[in-house]
Amino acid sequence: MTKVHSCRFKDIQKTIFxxxxxxxxxxxxxxxxxQKAFKKLVEHYQSYTFSLAFKLVCNEDxxxxxxxxxxxxxxxxxxxxxxxxxxxxxxxxxVFNLSLDKIKVNKRRNNxxxxxxNTAVLFxxxxxxxxxxxxMNKDLAQIISSLAEELTPKQKAVFVLRDLQGAEIDEISEIxxxxxxxxxxxxxxxxLNIREKLEKIGNxxxxxxxxx
Amino acid sequence: MNCDNFKKWIHLNNPKELSNAEKRKLNDxxxxxxxxxxxxxxxxxxxxxxxxxxxxxPELTYPQVLTSNIMQSIKVNKKSSRFSFTSIxxxxxxxxxxxxxxxxxxVIGLIGLFAYQQLFIINKLNQMERQIAIKSDESIVxxxxxxxxxxxxxxxxxxxxxxxxxxxxRKSLEQLLETFQDLKTDHDDLLELLNNNIKxxxxxxxxxxxxxxxxxxxxDDLVKNLSTNL
Ligand SMILES: [Zn+2]
Numbered sequence: 001m002t003k004v005h006s007c008r009f010k011d012i013q014k015t016i017f018x019x020x021x022x023x024x025x026x027x028x029x030x031x032x033x034x035q036k037a038f039k040k041l042v043e044h045y046q047s048y049t050f051s052l053a054f055k056l057v058c059n060e061d062x063x064x065x066x067x068x069x070x071x072x073x074x075x076x077x078x079x080x081x082x083x084x085x086x087x088x089x090x091x092x093x094x095v096f097n098l099s100l101d102k103i104k105v106n107k108r109r110n111n112x113x114x115x116x117x118n119t120a121v122l123f124x125x126x127x128x129x130x131x132x133x134x135x136m137n138k139d140l141a142q143i144i145s146s147l148a149e150e151l152t153p154k155q156k157a158v159f160v161l162r163d164l165q166g167a168e169i170d171e172i173s174e175i176x177x178x179x180x181x182x183x184x185x186x187x188x189x190x191x192l193n194i195r196e197k198l199e200k201i202g203n204x205x206x207x208x209x210x211x212x
Numbered sequence: 213m214n215c216d217n218f219k220k221w222i223h224l225n226n227p228k229e230l231s232n233a234e235k236r237k238l239n240d241x242x243x244x245x246x247x248x249x250x251x252x253x254x255x256x257x258x259x260x261x262x263x264x265x266x267x268x269x270p271e272l273t274y275p276q277v278l279t280s281n282i283m284q285s286i287k288v289n290k291k292s293s294r295f296s297f298t299s300i301x302x303x304x305x306x307x308x309x310x311x312x313x314x315x316x317x318x319v320i321g322l323i324g325l326f327a328y329q330q331l332f333i334i335n336k337l338n339q340m341e342r343q344i345a346i347k348s349d350e351s352i353v354x355x356x357x358x359x360x361x362x363x364x365x366x367x368x369x370x371x372x373x374x375x376x377x378x379x380x381x382r383k384s385l386e387q388l389l390e391t392f393q394d395l396k397t398d399h400d401d402l403l404e405l406l407n408n409n410i411k412x413x414x415x416x417x418x419x420x421x422x423x424x425x426x427x428x429x430x431x432d433d434l435v436k437n438l439s440t441n442l
Contacts, residue, residue: 035283042279047272054270063270068282075286137270144265163262169228184224191223195258 024083031078042071048088049095055160056099057106058145060137066098073098092167093175096157103153147194158183159190213237215248222252 026044029037046067053070054063073094081090135143144164148156157176161167162183173180221238224230230238242249272278 035286038286039279039283042282043275046275046278046282047269050272050278051269060270060273064272064278067278068285071282072285135268137273140268140270164266166266184229187229188220188223191255191258192219194262195223195255198258198261199254 023087027078027081027083027087030075031081038075041074045088045091046071049091052092052095052160052165053099054137054141055144055164056096056157057102058141059106060141062102062106066095066102069098070094086171089171089174092161092165092171096161096175100153100157103156107153147197148190150193150197151190152186154178155186155190155193158186159194162187163191213241215241215245218242218245218248219251222248222255225252225255 023044026037026041030041049067049070050063053066054060057063057066070091074091081087144160148159151159154176158172158178161172161175162169167175169180169183172178172183176183178186218238218241221230221234225235225238227235242252
């Protein structure tokens, strides 16, 4: 299983665990409108930000728009950021709000990706060993959006944050402005729905032996 | 506890989502309930797929383009904000530290200016008072000059003196007497006028002033005239 970890994921991990002193210095400079420092901040966090936005809105162009809008907001509101708190939580909160707005707009436009017969094929890829090379952005968007198609935007957000981005319950509560109890019940309904979906696709039973 | 409660716990079967006590209760139930054990296994399988999904990251294509777009848009925003503020930006600028400091300086400056103005006015008034005082001296001195010395002016002067509009001090008196001495030969009528008024003048003169006056009265016509009156 460890072989599956893609290079892209490692890059993002490196980004997340950036040296705290250096990060604080960059943030402080950016708070004083230092464009060079801010560029560093963007370079360090844009893929991290893009990852969450992409998994929430399941669309590359929309996710890029969100990242851009997110950093414009960061530039204008960074003075409000409390240096004692976790920067990524603050960043995620902005991405979460922007993504939720986008999801609502897309839902109104009925732009949701429909689950097609090749969704099952995509899920079979998840059982394979060399998926990093096979799963394209388009496929990943299809997988996540089909898994989460019946979820409310908040359930989807909690699922993505907890199960795909590995955020803690406390942090999710902070990002989504929901109580821990609400986060947990949203998470429960999301997982319940997704599991039923996976069973419906029939992927679990086919792949069970491969995973074991 | 029924199976529905455990159903929720099975889906939240993670050390950070369930307490140790809850985990223990769940394990106890799983060992005795086949339906829940079946669900537990299904959830485990589902979790494994999700775990795999977690390792897949979307690829951010052309990251440099995105960075430069972001940098471009903050520069554009910065430029345009000089001319047109959104309300939020306006309030941000209004309450920013720079503006606060500027406001402090303006207030302190205004207070300083006000204080300076007050001092300036007081100073100016003092100066004017002094100038007026000097002028009133000068006005008497000016009697010396031939322009001022005519009947009308002298009469006016004497009447002002009588009405106490002009108060003579010692120095002024000396000057007055000097003036009359200088004038005596050329302006007999003026001297006469003064002679007519000298009684009124002497009423207001103290004994010291009379002595001083006498000092100036010499053996000419005027002096005689005056001294008889005194
Ligand atoms: Zn049970």
